[in-house]
Amino acid sequence: MRFNFLTGLIFALSVGAAQAQDTSVVYPFDGSFDDATFGVETAIVGKxxxxxxxxxxxxxxxxTAGDxxxxxxxxxxxDIFVFCSAVLSRKMMEADPMNIAHCPYGIFVADREGEVMIGYRTYPEGPMQEVQALLDEIVREAVGE
Known part of the structure; x- marks a missing residue:
């Protein structure tokens, strides 16, 4: 699962724009990487x-590049911030115990050639959309929307 997430992350970052992709949603951040990570941390803890x-x-x-x-x-x-919500996780897994595959949640912050972005992977239709809405709310807060 990490490989798929990382592959999705790299793909999303390569397209650059703030848009939904098949695997992730990415928003540009107007500021430094450190400011973006602070914004994400603050938004997560604020929830x-x-x-x-x-x-x-x-x-x-x-x-590891040379290796x-x-x-x-x-x-x-x-950086990828990994966290969970006991309330949402329980709700998602009561709807379908196999939603365990989507836990924990992650929000990434990346600086690629001077362009800072914040994003998260997308989740399947159905109950997991509530988690995706939470991630989108956190990311939008972090980017100042």
Whole structure:
């Protein structure tokens, strides 16, 4: 699942614009990477949610590039904020226990060639759209909409 998420993240970032894709939704951020990460953290915590982990994906990709035979710099910086909502997760899994596959949730912040963006992966139609609405609300708050 991480590979699919990362693949989707890279695809979404390569298109650049704030638009919905098949795998993710991306919004441009007018400011620095640090300001964007602060905005995302503030928006998540402001909803009463706890950030379980921040994946420093950009650092990992840079650190391991040579190990996998690549010299391509994908991001100046990229982090993924991983968190969950006990209320929504329970609701989604009571609707379908296999919605466990979509938990926890993630919002990414990335700087690619000086363009900072914030986004999240999309979820299937049905009950998971409530989670997607929450992620969109958090991201819109972080980008100042």
């Amino acid at each position: 009463g949610l706890v950030i379980d982990y921040v994946s420093h994906t950009g650092e990992m990709l840079e650190r 996998v035979g690549s010299d391509v710099k994908l991001f100046e910086a990229a």
